[in-house]
Amino acid sequence: xxxxxxxxxxxxxxxxxxxxxxxxxxxxxxxxxxxxxxxxxxxxxxxxxxxxxxxxxxxxxxxxxxxxxxxxxxxxxxxxxxxxxxxxxxxxxxxxxxxxxxxxxxxxxxx
Numbered sequence: 001x002x003x004x005x006x007x008x009x010x011x012x013x014x015x016x017x018x019x020x021x022x023x024x025x026x027x028x029x030x031x032x033x034x035x036x037x038x039x040x041x042x043x044x045x046x047x048x049x050x051x052x053x054x055x056x057x058x059x060x061x062x063x064x065x066x067x068x069x070x071x072x073x074x075x076x077x078x079x080x081x082x083x084x085x086x087x088x089x090x091x092x093x094x095x096x097x098x099x100x101x102x103x104x105x106x107x108x109x110x111x
Contacts, residue, residue: 033059033060034059034089034090034105034106034109035088035089035090035091036054036059036060036061036062036087036088036089037061037062037063037064037087037088038050038051038054038061038062038063038064038085038086038087038088039064039066039072039075039076039079039081039084039085039086039087040063040064040065040066040084040085041065041066041067041084042065042067044084044085046083046084046085046096046097047084047085047097049097050085050087050097050102051063053097053099053102057106059106061087064076066081066084079093080093080095081095082095083095083096084096085097087102089102089105089106089109090109092105
């Protein structure tokens with residue numbers, strides 16, 4: 001084999017080796033923070049407990065006040081809301097402030 005052929009073979013193995021290694025790398029989304037949406041109402045004590053829970057874990061969330069607009073209330077209803085808070089973690093619904101369920105869902109999200 002010529003030196004040029006060996007060089008090309010080495011380069012090919014290096015390239016395809018890197019591609020193969022990269023294919024088995026953990027997906028970026030595995031370490032991404034979960035998307036959390038919390039439907040709330042004013043003066044909701046359970047909503048406040050849920051806020052403290054999320055803050056204590058350093059999580060970010062989007063909060064939607066269902067008393068603020070008919071659109072927010074319709075969205076809440078469409079997600080099966082019956083009481084507040086209604087928390088969606090990457091689309092998984094948690095009705096009320098259910099800490100054990102939130103712990104379980106967040107643990108599953110983090111892998």
